[in-house]
Amino acid sequence: MNKENLDEEFKKLWNETPSSHSESTKEASWEEFQAKAFPKKRKIKLWRYYAAASVLLFVLIGTGIYFNNNSITEKAVLAGNVIENTTQKIKYVVLPDNSKVELSPNSKISYGDNFALNRKIEIDGEAYFKVKKDKQHPFQVFCNETTTTVLGTSFIVKESNQKEVTVELYEGSVQMNVNGQDQKWILKAGEKFIYGNQTAAVTAFSRFVDFDNAKLSALGTYIEENYGYKVNIPQEYSTQKITIRINKKEDLNTIVQLIAEMYNLNFEINEDLKQITFQ
Known part of the structure; x- marks a missing residue:
């Protein structure tokens, strides 16, 4: 993607800032961000927006989409490795290709x-996938009668007790297929695919959570x-106000590091204790 197209994509994301910010504030902040984010001969790994003690955070990962001329009509024969979560907590798995x-x-x-x-991977139940990008080897998730095909992105696949399948896309693009049907559905970030009773639908969903002038303790x-870690914040900072938008599947380390930078904390x-301590 060239600089002009990348610039446009960032501006679209930038304008998703909470409605409490005026258009003039968005535009002024965008111009400041643009000047800082694209200096000559400098690589930027994390973009941050500071305006009136507000922060808007987006982290982008590699994305891609795989198009198959033929509809997928049956599941691949899968064998050899079965991972089951019999606990009441989320189980974290790293696949052989380093997808998570x-x-x-x-x-x-x-x-x-x-x-x-x-x-090719088959799921019973629910899982969140963060796929390692590999253009030569498309990543396919089979659930009931549906197939999700991607190159590199992050999404949730879940199957209800009524055999209804839902795919929620957080980043990137995916192609959806249903066994026996030629139609393909292309999802964009913020869209979800629902299939049940031989009926398919695509709708929008909220992939962000907003904190608007909220206490840091919130x-x-x-x-x-949402992450299972107890957070200890110094008493003098717990009532500090923060405005931030976070992807609901944001990496915990990114959130923690951002808080530390904003308030100059270690x-x-x-x-072992599942605990985060700021000081």
């Missing part, structure tokens, strides 16, 4: 021994409820 899976309770995935070359509570993550 967050496997929900009472769910399981299965894939073949040659997965790195034949990236963000700590959000981390605890932090320690204790994996």
Whole structure:
């Protein structure tokens, strides 16, 4: 993607800022961001927007889409590896191709021994996938009668007790197929595909959570409820106000590092105690 197209994509994301910000504030902040984000001969890995103690955070990963001229009519024969989550907590799995899976309770995935070359995986239940980009080997997820095909992106696939399948796309693009049907559905970030009773539909969903002039302690509570880590914030900072938009599937380390930079704090993550301490 050239600089002009990349510039346009960032501006689209920038304008998703919460409605409490005026158009003039968005435009002024965009111009400031653009000057900082694209200096000559400098690579930027994280983009941040500071305006009236507000921060809008987006992290982009490699994306891609795979088009198959023929509809997928049956599941691949999968064998060799079965991973099941029989606990009541999310199970974190790293696949042979370094793709990552967050496997929900009472769910399981299965894939073949040659997965790195034949990236086909079957799911029963629910899982969040963050796919390693590989143009030569498309990543396919089979769930009930549906097939999700991607190159590199992040999305959730879940199957209900009524055999209804839902795919929620957080970043990138995916192609959806249904067994026995020639039609293809192309999802964009922020769209979800629902299939049940031989009927398919595509609708929008909210992939962000907004904190609008909220206490910093409220963000700590959000981390605890959604990531399972208790957050300890110095008393003098707990009532500090923050405005931030976070992708609901944002990497925890990114959120923690951002808080530390904003308030000039150090932090320690204790994996054994599942605890984050700022100081």
